[in-house]
Amino acid sequence: MRLINRKPGRAASAALVLLPFAAVALTYVIASDIRLAANPADKLLPAPSHILETAQRLFTEGDKRSGRILLWHDTLASLRRLAFGVGIASLSALVLGMAIGLLPYARRTFNSFIGVVSMVPPLAVLPILFIIFGLGETAKVALIVVGITPVMIRDLANRTLEIPHEMIVKAETLGASSLVIALRVVLPQILPRLISSIRLALGPAWLFLIAAEAIAAELGLGYRIFLVRRYLAMDVILTYVIWITLLAFVMDYALRLLSRRLFPWTGASL
Amino acid sequence: MRLINRKPGRAASAALVLLPFAAVALTYVIASDIRLAANPADKLLPAPSHILETAQRLFTEGDKRSGRILLWHDTLASLRRLAFGVGIASLSALVLGMAIGLLPYARRTFNSFIGVVSMVPPLAVLPILFIIFGLGETAKVALIVVGITPVMIRDLANRTLEIPHEMIVKAETLGASSLVIALRVVLPQILPRLISSIRLALGPAWLFLIAAEAIAAELGLGYRIFLVRRYLAMDVILTYVIWITLLAFVMDYALRLLSRRLFPWTGASL
Amino acid sequence: AEQKTDFKLAWTIYAGWMPWGYIETSGIMDKWADKYGITVDIVQLNDYVESINQYTAGAFDGVTATNMDALSIPAGGGVDSTALIVGDYSNGNDAIIVKGDVGLADLAGKSVNLVELSVSHYLLARALEQVDLSEADLGAVINTSDADMIAAFQTDDVEVVVTWNPLVSTILEDPGATKVYDSSDIPGEIIDCLFVNTDTLADNPAFGKAVTGAWYETMALMASGTPEGDAALSEMAEASGTDLEGYKSQLAATAMFYTPKAAMEFTEGASLQTTMVSVANFLFDKGILGEGAPSPDYVGVAYPDGATTGDAGNVNLRYDTTYVAMAVDGTL
Amino acid sequence: MSFVQVRNVFQTYGARPILERVNLDVDEGEFVSIVGASGCGKSTFLRLLLAQETPSRGAIRIDGNQPAEEPGRERGVVFQRYSVFPHMTVRENIVAGESFARPPGRFFGAARKAAQARADETLDRIGLSHVAGAYPATLSGGMQQRLAIGQALVARPRILLLDEPFGALDPGTRLHMHDFLMELRRQTGMTVFMVTHDLEEGFKLGDRVLVFDKTRWDPDYPDSYGATITYDFDARNNGIPFQTPTTPDLLEDPHVLSA
Amino acid sequence: MSFVQVRNVFQTYGARPILERVNLDVDEGEFVSIVGASGCGKSTFLRLLLAQETPSRGAIRIDGNQPAEEPGRERGVVFQRYSVFPHMTVRENIVAGESFARPPGRFFGAARKAAQARADETLDRIGLSHVAGAYPATLSGGMQQRLAIGQALVARPRILLLDEPFGALDPGTRLHMHDFLMELRRQTGMTVFMVTHDLEEGFKLGDRVLVFDKTRWDPDYPDSYGATITYDFDARNNGIPFQTPTTPDLLEDPHVLSA
Ligand SMILES: Nc1ncnc2c1ncn2[C@@H]1O[C@H](COP(=O)(O)OP(=O)(O)OP(=O)(O)O)[C@@H](O)[C@H]1O
Ligand SMILES: Nc1ncnc2c1ncn2[C@@H]1O[C@H](COP(=O)(O)OP(=O)(O)OP(=O)(O)O)[C@@H](O)[C@H]1O
Ligand SMILES: [Mg+2]
């Protein structure tokens, strides 16, 4: 039988899913063992038990100086920045994307400009952003916004353009003004796409957040990772990396769920 | 007439396209003028003429010490890293993406794993990469690869899955083995998608390149930007940013052109 | 500038600058600011270069910086700055560390990891001068973020690093690491100061007085050896991610000027001019003074006795003992 | 004066002529079927009637009014696909036929209740009350087109334009839709233009059947001439048409209707 | 023993039965049309014949061989769409019919030349030589299906399966395709199974017309029973069929064929 037609059974499936995770875990354990055998104080690849201890400590014990549990404060600070950044980006992308997709005048005005702007590497302008926006929250949020908005605008503009023209014409024959078309025909059809656009943008958004926090912050997940990098505290770094991954996963999942809840008509079919 | 039906004329179109660019340029000139009036030695917003001079110098004059024209060397170094990173990522994404899309066994094995891995923020694992791959070229290329491959794999796997099953079945009825199906049916149909996948990945690739170069390098566009940040040489930073934007634009355009040349059948239609 | 009542200082983590954090949290700053009817906000930033850039762009009235970076960024950028507090000089805090049995003269052909254009770079240049080498003789100079210096040293392809404390002491814990040169070999050349905007200071003497008063009160406390003094040191130690012992060993490599008198003597000493000329030469050599700079003398530096080095018509960096003298005289 | 007046209309895309010298007079209440080879410009003609596009030359007037600049409530339309709003339920789609003309695009409070009640009556008439709360995607193709026609009629247009409205339906459903459309027409007395690929359908439903074709033809440059109305059949006598050539020299042209 | 033997075949997706107790014997060279309501399992039956799926119960044998595990050269297929390779020219598509069975999937050198020459002959026969170098997307729907059938035949399958092959074509093209298919069949004497929505087409082309429908029906749970062959018409006498009910108790069932 051809390989493309061979399907694993139930048990095999479960085993296969776990396989790469197990392989990575095993590789880590072995490598860690080797290094720890050579130098018990090695910080590079701490033993899993050690990471677990650290994780437990980070999640439950307060900072010596202030008594605050830093991990939660870091998480809160980072999520706030992320929320603001993504929120602002989404809103502007929605407005501009719909305008570009609907209005020939807006399309002319912004299409090339956004094409060019989206090619500017945001990290390269990071120094400029810091100088314009200062080192406070604004600059971090601004980096996220600058980083993800152009792509989101293009995405939403394209989706707006993809709405069958027949639908717009039909709305016109029902006497709808431009505003009514935007609000009642285009917006509801674009919103589900906004959510998938946000889902796509979250990856880069995390990236920009971490980059911004690495350079100037006093709290935040990225800040902590880059701070303890100085002491090579891999146990902390790994805990934070896994935590961020988990957060990213949950957000992605929540958005998918939200989309299905909010827009029942997208899933509906005969 | 409705706004959505109003179209700018030819002259108006040209003016509209230029409008946002002109607005940005004007804002810059005014802001620069104000600052320079207050402090003629201000480095933050150098006069456009000054940037032009610097650009000319950077593109044509050699370094005092080595006589090399650094900009070209930086460009070469960065483009090499980019090419390696994107090349390796594309190749692995192509192989794994096709495998996941075609083979139920591979799909089972890697699907969840790649879903999880793609959520790991690459910048957070940067320290780990530096430790595994050293501080040389490998680590920089590795960051690009780690950063863009998961998304590319998912993209190509989805595209492979989107190939109408009818086509695969048809190939089977012509006696094609799994390998022949992969090479003669799937690969040629995925290649155009690979190119658009690369186009999408180039943005993040630049990002990771700049991030890696900012941390440890002796040459490269990102290195230079973060180095001269040390003495606030905005004229140099701006020249480099514009140059990178231009490079990104040209690459994007070239890939689009390439795709049209290589795959005439994608554009063909009745 | 004009008269105002609210001021902002930026500082970053470094052994000799830890007191700034303490001054803020302990309320010493508020006490002195209240005395002069002003407020001074002391803000910690975690990126050193960014903090100087922000100061240069006008976001802060003062910033902690080395003599070298003050000359290149704010002074080079036309922001006239005055060293209000000359706090210490590095006396071993910056070091060149190699792997294995390698001497300074053996650096030829090797690649060196350091934060380019920083005082580490300057230290390297001075070290190479002593063995008649130049940077061109090295294999390469690889710009490496200070945050990655410890990890970098652990990788095989890194042979030589130049960096500063606390990274130096951490790296030296590695049995294979050897220090071949440090800043105690060039005493007094890497100077850590608080620079403030000259115009702001001129129009607001109260600002200078309050900051100077707060600083030397803290210095006295640190040098007192009393339990209160140790408590203050412990707090600084913790803020810099180490313990009291660790911090004390860092301080041992830092020549702090605990008394205003010591600071004043150092600032008025003759060697400062030599140092600044050497620094200016280094910066010019690296192109850091900007392409507008026709010579190392592009930026002028003024000294307490009225002398200047560099372009006397473009003085943008000033060493001024007016306020420290008030501290010496106890007139603050 | 006739109700719909098409006077010497030309339509050109770029340098390519699509329609040439189109003249037509249609009385109020007539049902006009339009047939012709694929790509000959039938949909283009409908777009002109709809005022979605402005002809390069000539003018189209309804009831002697100024030529319209853009689509509006006086011209209803149903396309082969995408004629209903997928994000609204069936009932909301009908309500939209009324509410879209008001500034916020929706009704509130009592007005909303009343509009929904009216929509339910309409749904009764078009036989969709049992799926009032469903989304269009869950409806069969026939029901979707029924909804699209119902929605268009709610706006009370003066002419109704149909572009292959039944093109995507299977033959059985198609027959049902014919009955539905004829019934609606009997009730409303609408003026209808319908493009179809199916000659039989055209003759069955239409009072007149217009044939679009090129009158001139350059074999080397097939795109160099546009199409016009070449035949105008009277189809009222139930499938026994007599023909009225609109361009006398065309009577012997061999390739007309061969598409 | 008959050529194609379908013995007591059941097919279930999850808990949902689609086909039940399907039994069928087809002689070599017969043309079998398959009709039935939408969603009743016609395509599923074709997938089983194709060995694209394995029945939940029962077995399908060709020429008495073991039931196949997966599609192969002995079973050719043409779907409504996606039956040709869009990235190959028309000629390459025909060559693929031969070359795909060889390990590298393509011919080189002289073998390639020869294969291309054979492909050109085939293209001559199916009337596509004038577009040999074109990509399928530039062909009309009818030409694409012609190519798909030609390509399938190049592999010399023992049975040919067609799933609504002309479903997407307009009526005129459809008639041309009927002629084309009948002509090909006359030449090759293939065994053909064709699913169609169009009863007329089924009777016109087929020697037999099978009707798939549910024999049991639970109004509350419409999905609880599967379909089977309820009628097996002999259609050889050119449109004057006589019927052979396969399940005797079905003779009075009212809803058969009503779909
Ligand atoms: N906006 C446009 N710009 C340029 N060419 C167009 C445009 N719209 C249509 N065309 C061209 O005009 C010709 C007529 O198109 P139209 O859609 O009116 O044909 P049609 O008779 O409706 O064909 P069909 O039966 O296939 O629907 C076609 O060749 C088409 O390619
Ligand atoms: N792989 C599958 N998994 C689950 N259900 C399926 C699968 N394939 C088909 N079905 C279901 O089986 C039923 C029969 O499908 P099938 O495609 O065979 O119908 P059909 O008779 O060909 O219909 P049509 O005339 O619409 O093509 C449908 O209800 C379909 O939803
Ligand atoms: Mg049309």
Ligand SMILES: [Mg+2]
């Ligand atoms: Mg089917």
